[in-house]
Amino acid sequence: MLMATKKHIVIANRDVLPDMIDSLRKEFNVTLTPDPRTKDKESFEQALQSANGLICSMIKLGEEQLADAKNLEAIASVTVGYDNYDLEYLTKRGILLTNTPDVLTEATADTGFALILATARRVVELDMFTRQGRWKRSIEPELFGTNVYGKKLGIIGFGRIGQAVARRGHYGFGMKILYNSTTPRLEAATPLQASFCELDPLLAQSDIICVTVPLTPKTEHLIGEREFNLLRPGTIFVNIARGKVVNQEALIKILQEGKIRAGLDVFEREPLPAHSPLISMSNVVLTPHVGSATQETRKGMAELAIENLRIALAKKRPPNLVNTQVWEQGHIHAKTL
Numbered sequence: 001m002l003m004a005t006k007k008h009i010v011i012a013n014r015d016v017l018p019d020m021i022d023s024l025r026k027e028f029n030v031t032l033t034p035d036p037r038t039k040d041k042e043s044f045e046q047a048l049q050s051a052n053g054l055i056c057s058m059i060k061l062g063e064e065q066l067a068d069a070k071n072l073e074a075i076a077s078v079t080v081g082y083d084n085y086d087l088e089y090l091t092k093r094g095i096l097l098t099n100t101p102d103v104l105t106e107a108t109a110d111t112g113f114a115l116i117l118a119t120a121r122r123v124v125e126l127d128m129f130t131r132q133g134r135w136k137r138s139i140e141p142e143l144f145g146t147n148v149y150g151k152k153l154g155i156i157g158f159g160r161i162g163q164a165v166a167r168r169g170h171y172g173f174g175m176k177i178l179y180n181s182t183t184p185r186l187e188a189a190t191p192l193q194a195s196f197c198e199l200d201p202l203l204a205q206s207d208i209i210c211v212t213v214p215l216t217p218k219t220e221h222l223i224g225e226r227e228f229n230l231l232r233p234g235t236i237f238v239n240i241a242r243g244k245v246v247n248q249e250a251l252i253k254i255l256q257e258g259k260i261r262a263g264l265d266v267f268e269r270e271p272l273p274a275h276s277p278l279i280s281m282s283n284v285v286l287t288p289h290v291g292s293a294t295q296e297t298r299k300g301m302a303e304l305a306i307e308n309l310r311i312a313l314a315k316k317r318p319p320n321l322v323n324t325q326v327w328e329q330g331h332i333h334a335k336t337l
């Protein structure tokens, strides 16, 4: 009896744990490669040439990177955002793209709230103050923070993560919630007594703002100089979405003026360059794109990505398919290049 040849998958992601890899090796030929953004782009590109499937995250992938990956049937991204993939090209090639929604929602909302609290209560500045031996008596009022409890929380993008941030604000901190999304989300908003608000009034009225929109051509630089000028002095501005949703130059300018404070997990260029003016500012709290970075959540994301890839390579519709047109048009990889 003829044995079916195993398909080849490439894993360029460190969230896939050794026991998961062992299990994948029973079904597939597996190549582990380093993340090509940081090192050894060549071994990644070479492995892709014979790959049927790929597990990765945040790697820019389009025609330039995939032209030689002639057998590629599916990419399982270990992320919910998919702005780094050239969707049009993947769809044209009949390559399925999957993501990992839901499993990271609560951890990312926790990161958003951690940044809200740390920024409002100046946790990092006061930590430094304590470590540097400057705590000789009670702190001066110049170092006081602002309340979070009972404040007005404006959420830009009221999807899974935006709603999870809103739940924390409403149930945990007695906050009044304003939200902006492309359409009002009454079912989710009603229990939270959240009000739909156009972007400009949301920016002008909120005490604390949290950005949770995906990066798309429509949301790139959604918040720029004009929008920052609408903010009230003392506003806490938190971005846990994508750096490019915000015009970082305009953000730096308003932070330098001392008008607002910010908590940022994402940046226009990542890793954030050491020469960025943000690095030396005391009115900003910085984290290195760690929205979903907990052990439990990353494990869950890796498991979900593997499930998506297994199903896609078995020529079935994966649960978290992003480019659904590929499936609907029925032109899965059978296409010749």
Ligand code: NAP
Pocket (backbone or CB within 6 Å): 080, 081, 082, 101, 102, 104, 105, 108, 156, 157, 158, 159, 160, 161, 162, 180, 181, 182, 183, 212, 213, 214, 215, 218, 219, 240, 241, 242, 265, 266, 289, 290, 291, 292
């Ligand atoms: P989601 O459920 O799809 O929610 C996105 C929300 O944004 C939806 O409510 C959508 O509104 C809204 N939106 C889209 N375009 C908009 C626009 N132009 N103006 C206003 N609202 C707009 O996605 P999610 O799971 O919450 O994830 C959101 C994003 O968070 C991801 O795409 C990713 O980039 C980012 N993220 C970051 C981290 C991190 O590590 N920092 C971790 C996870 C996710 P409609 O539904 O009405 O169109």
